[in-house]
Amino acid sequence: MFRANIDGMNTFRLQLRFLVPLVLTLVAAAYLALPLMDQLTLRWFSRDLDLRGSLLASGLSDSIGEALAEHRVTHLQALFDRTVQDERLLAIGLCSLDGQLLERTKGYPRGLDCESAQSTAARADPVLQIEGGAVHVGFFAVSDESGRVADLVLVHDMSFIQRRSQDTREYLIILIAALGAAIAMITVVVAQLSWRGWVAGARALLRGEGLIRPLLQPAPELAPLAAELRSHLRELHDEYRRIRGPEVEWNPDHLRSLLRTQLRGDEIVVVSNREPYIHESSSDRVVVRRPASGLVTAIEPVMRACSGTWIAHGSGSADRQTVDANDHLRVPPGRGEYTLRRIWLSAEEEQGYYFGFANEGIWPLCHVAHVRPVFRETDWLAYREVNRRFADAVIDEVRSDDPVVMVQDYHFALLPLMIRERLPHATILTFWHIPWPNPESFGICPWRREILQGMLGSTILGFHTPFHCKNFIETVDRNLQARIEHEDSTISFRDQQTLVESYPISIQWPDANGAAAQPSIEQCRRNVTERLGLSAGQKIAVGVDRLDYTKGVLERMQAFGRLLEQHPEWIGRLALVQAAAPSRGVLQEYRSFQDQVRNMAAQLNEQFGREGYRPIHLLMEHHEREAVAELYRAADVCLVTSLHDGMNLVCKEFVAARDDERGVLILSRFAGAAREMAEALIVNPYHVEECAAALQRALTMPEAEQRERMVSLRMTVQEFNVYRWAGRMLTDAGRLRLRRRIEARVERHHADGVL
Ligand code: ADQ
Numbered sequence: 219m220f221r222a223n224i225d226g227m228n229t230f231r232l233q234l235r236f237l238v239p240l241v242l243t244l245v246a247a248a249y250l251a252l253p254l255m256d257q258l259t260l261r262w263f264s265r266d267l268d269l270r271g272s273l274l275a276s277g278l279s280d281s282i283g284e285a286l287a288e289h290r291v292t293h294l295q296a297l298f299d300r301t302v303q304d305e306r307l308l309a310i311g312l313c314s315l316d317g318q319l320l321e322r323t324k325g326y327p328r329g330l331d332c333e334s335a336q337s338t339a340a341r342a343d344p345v346l347q348i349e350g351g352a353v354h355v356g357f358f359a360v361s362d363e364s365g366r367v368a369d370l371v372l373v374h375d376m377s378f379i380q381r382r383s384q385d386t387r388e389y390l391i392i393l394i395a396a397l398g399a400a401i402a403m404i405t406v407v408v409a410q411l412s413w414r415g416w417v418a419g420a421r422a423l424l425r426g427e428g429l430i431r432p433l434l435q436p437a438p439e440l441a442p443l444a445a446e447l448r449s450h451l452r453e454l455h456d457e458y459r460r461i462r463g464p465e466v467e468w469n470p471d472h473l474r475s476l477l478r479t480q481l482r483g484d485e486i487v488v489v490s491n492r493e494p495y496i497h498e499s500s501s502d503r504v505v506v507r508r509p510a511s512g513l514v515t516a517i518e519p520v521m522r523a524c525s526g527t528w529i530a531h532g533s534g535s536a537d538r539q540t541v542d543a544n545d546h547l548r549v550p551p552g553r554g555e556y557t558l559r560r561i562w563l564s565a566e567e568e569q570g571y572y573f574g575f576a577n578e579g580i581w582p583l584c585h586v587a588h589v590r591p592v593f594r595e596t597d598w599l600a601y602r603e604v605n606r607r608f609a610d611a612v613i614d615e616v617r618s619d620d621p622v623v624m625v626q627d628y629h630f631a632l633l634p635l636m637i638r639e640r641l642p643h644a645t646i647l648t649f650w651h652i653p654w655p656n657p658e659s660f661g662i663c664p665w666r667r668e669i670l671q672g673m674l675g676s677t678i679l680g681f682h683t684p685f686h687c688k689n690f691i692e693t694v695d696r697n698l699q700a701r702i703e704h705e706d707s708t709i710s711f712r713d714q715q716t717l718v719e720s721y722p723i724s725i726q727w728p729d730a731n732g733a734a735a736q737p738s739i740e741q742c743r744r745n746v747t748e749r750l751g752l753s754a755g756q757k758i759a760v761g762v763d764r765l766d767y768t769k770g771v772l773e774r775m776q777a778f779g780r781l782l783e784q785h786p787e788w789i790g791r792l793a794l795v796q797a798a799a800p801s802r803g804v805l806q807e808y809r810s811f812q813d814q815v816r817n818m819a820a821q822l823n824e825q826f827g828r829e830g831y832r833p834i835h836l837l838m839e840h841h842e843r844e845a846v847a848e849l850y851r852a853a854d855v856c857l858v859t860s861l862h863d864g865m866n867l868v869c870k871e872f873v874a875a876r877d878d879e880r881g882v883l884i885l886s887r888f889a890g891a892a893r894e895m896a897e898a899l900i901v902n903p904y905h906v907e908e909c910a911a912a913l914q915r916a917l918t919m920p921e922a923e924q925r926e927r928m929v930s931l932r933m934t935v936q937e938f939n940v941y942r943w944a945g946r947m948l949t950d951a952g953r954l955r956l957r958r959r960i961e962a963r964v965e966r967h968h969a970d971g972v973l
Contacts, residue, residue, distance in 0.1 A: 313336075633648075761797070855883075
C-alpha cells in the first residue's frame with residue numbers, strides 16, 4: 219500500500235515533468251501562430267477580392283463603355299445599385315480617365331476620390347479604415363475595343379474577413395487545445411504504462427522474473443543476473459554505510475538485547491574444533507593459553523554476550539584435569555560467563571579427522587595456494603566418525619528440541635545434517651571460515667556430494683564474501699539435484715531449505731584488552747626496539763601470522779629483500795618483525811614450510827645484515843594478545859600478504875590497535891578483508907616487485923595521508939565489528955525461527971480443522 223502510494227507519487231511527478239513543458243510549448247506556439255494566421259487570411263482574401271474585382275470590372279466594361287459613348291452615365295446608377303446587392307461589395311465608383319469621380323453608389327466612402335482610391339489599391343495592403351470599419355479598395359481599368367475608357371473603384375466590406383479571421387482564430391485555439399489535451403493524455407498513459415512497466419520489470423528482475431513477462435513464470439536465465447544485482451545493491455548499501463559512519467553501534471549490550479528480543483531465551487550452542495581456552499601443564503603448574511585462531515577471536519565475544527555452551531576438542535595437556543565430571547568448565551577462567559564442554563579425541567581420531575581430512579584435504583582444497591590436497595579413505599572415515607561424536611555431544615547438551623546451534627568451520631561439514639536428523643526443529647547456523655573454491659576445483663574431492671549434503675543440513679550457511687557464496691551455490695548446482703532460488707539465495711534439498719548468505723567476520727570493537735588498555739605508542743615502540751635490539755629511529759614493518767603456507771610469509775620476505783636491493787638506503791634503517799605462531803606442525807607440509815621460512819629469513823639476514831643490524835626478526839612462537847597488540851602499536855607498516863584467506867583478522871586487529879591514526883596497512887587482494895578495507899595499500903602478493911613498491915610507498919607515506927587512510931579504516935572496523943557479524947546471523951536465524959513457528963501454528967490449525 220505504502221509502496222503503491224510512493225509509485226503513484228513518482229508517476230505523478232514524472233508526468234508533471236512532461237506536461238508542464240508541453241503546455242508551455244503549446245501556449246507559446248499559439249501566441250506566435252495567431253498573428254501569422256491573421257496576416258495569412260488577410261492576404262488570401264485580398265487576393266480573392268482582387269480576382270473578383272477584375273472579373274466584375276470586365277463583366278461591367280461593355281455596359282460602362284456603351285454608357286460613356288452615349289454620354290448616359292447616370293444610366294449606370296441602376297446597374298451599379300444592382301451589383302452592390304452582393305453582401306460583400308459595399309460600393310462602386312466610376313472614375314474618368316482624368317480622375318473625376320463620375321458615378322458612385324450609396325455606400326461609397328466619403329473622401330475616397332479617384333486618386334486616393336488608385337494609390338490605396340496599389341498598396342500591398344489595400345485596406346482603408348472608414349466609419350463602418352475596414353474596407354478593401356480595388357481599382358480596375360474599364361476598356362472597350364478602343365482601349366481603356368474609365369476606371370472602376372470597387373469597395374469591398376472587410377468585416378466578413380475579420381469575422382472569418384476571428385472564426386479561424388477560434389478554430390485554431392480549439393485545435394491547439396484539443397491537440398494539447400490529446401498529447402497530454404497520450405503522455406500520461408505512456409508514462410503510466412512505461413513507469414509501471416519499468417518498475418514491475420525491475421521488481422520482477424529482482425525477483426528473478428523476466429523483464430517483459432513479470433506476471434508470467436520466473437525466467438531462470440535472469441536469475442543469476444538478479445542475484446548479482448541484489449548482491450551489488452547489498453555491497454553498495456554496505457559501502458554507503460561505511461562512508462556514512464556508524465548508525466547503530468554494535469556492542470555486547472546490543473547483541474545481548476538482540477538475543478533477548480529475537481531469540482527470546484532460546485538456547486545457543488557453539489561447536490568448533492578449537493577451544494577458546496587451552497590448559498597446559500607447564501613444569502609443576504597448569505597454565506591457560508588462548509589459541510592463535512581467528513575463529514576463536516571472533517566467537518568468544520559472542521559467547522560471552524549470550525552465555526551459552528561451547529563444545530570443542532579438548533586438546534591441552536591439562537584439559538582433563540580442569541573439567542568437571544561432565545567434561546564441563548566455566549570460562550573465561552575466573553569470570554565464568556559461559557560453559558565449555560570438552561570432547562576427547564584419540565590420537566588416531568585427531569590424526570585422521572583434524573590433520574588428515576580437514577587440514578590435508580579440505581584446507582588446501584578450499585585455498586587456492588598451490589598445495590595439493592591429499593584425500594585418504596581412512597582420514598575420511600575418521601572425519602565422519604568425529605563429526606558423529608560431536609553430533610552426540612550436541613544432543614547431550616541441549617535441553618530443548620529447537621536450540622540454535624552454531625557450527626564452526628570446515629572441520630564439521632557433515633555435522634549439520636547429523637544434527638538435523640536428530641533435532642529436526644533446530645536452527646543450525648554453519649559458518650565456513652575459509653574460502654569456498656569454484657566448482658571445478660572442488661570437483662576433485664572424492665566425497666564432494668556427502669560434504670555438500672552434510673552442509674545443506676544447515677538452516678543458514680554463512681561465508682565471508684558473496685563470491686564464496688556464489689562459488690558454493692554453483693558447486694551445489696553442479697553436484698546435487700537441488701532447487702536453487704537465486705532470488706532469495708536459498709537452496710532446497712530433500713525438504714530442507716538452506717539460506718546461503720555472506721557475513722563478513724570481524725574483531726571486537728570496543729576491545730576490552732584493546733588500545734585504551736595498552737601502553738602508549740611511544741612506549742610500545744621503545745619496548746619493541748629494546749627487546750629486539752633495534753637502533754633508535756629504525757622503522758618497523760610487522761607481520762603476525764599462524765605459520766601457514768596460505769599466509770604468504772615467504773612472498774612477504776622476498777618483497778622485503780627486493781626493497782633492500784632496490785633502495786639500499788633502508789639497510790640499517792628498517793626491520794621486518796615477523797611473529798609466526800607454529801601451526802599444524804604434525805604435518806610434513808607445514809614442517810617443511812617452517813623450514814623454508816627459517817631459511818629465507820636466515821638468507822636475507824646474511825645478505826643484508828651488518829654489524830648491529832638484523833633485517834628480519836623471526837619470532838617463531840605463540841604470543842600473548844598483549845604482545846601482539848604491542849607489535850601492532852610499534853609498527854610503521856603492517857604486512858598481510860595472504861595468498862588466499864577467507865577474511866583475515868590480523869589486518870583488522872592492526873587497525874583497531876592504532877588509536878594514534880598512524881601506520882600503513884599493506885593488504886593482499888586475495889584476503890576477504892580486501893573487499894572492505896580499500897584504504898589499505900592493496901597488493902598482489904605473488905608480484906614481488908609490486909609488494910616491494912607498496913612497502914616503499916608505505917615507508918615514505920606522509921603522515922596526513924596515513925591518518926586519512928587510517929581514520930577511514932578504523933571507521934569500517936568499528937562499525938563492521940564481530941558483534942555485527944554475529945548479530946546479523948542471529949537476526950536472520952530469529953526471522954527464520956519466527957517464520958517456522960508461524961508455519962507450524964498454521965499447520966496445527968489446519969490439522970485441528972480450525973481453518
Ligand atoms: P586464521 O587462518 O587462523 O583464521 P586470521 O584471520 O588471520 O587467520 O586470524 C589469526 C588470529 O591469530 C589473529 O587473531 C591473530 O592475532 C592471531 N595470531 C596470529 N599469529 C599469532 C601469533 N604468533 N601469536 C599469537 N596470536 C597470533 C580463519 C581463516 C581466516 C578468518 C578467520 C576468522 O583462515 O580467513 O579470518 O578464520 O573467520
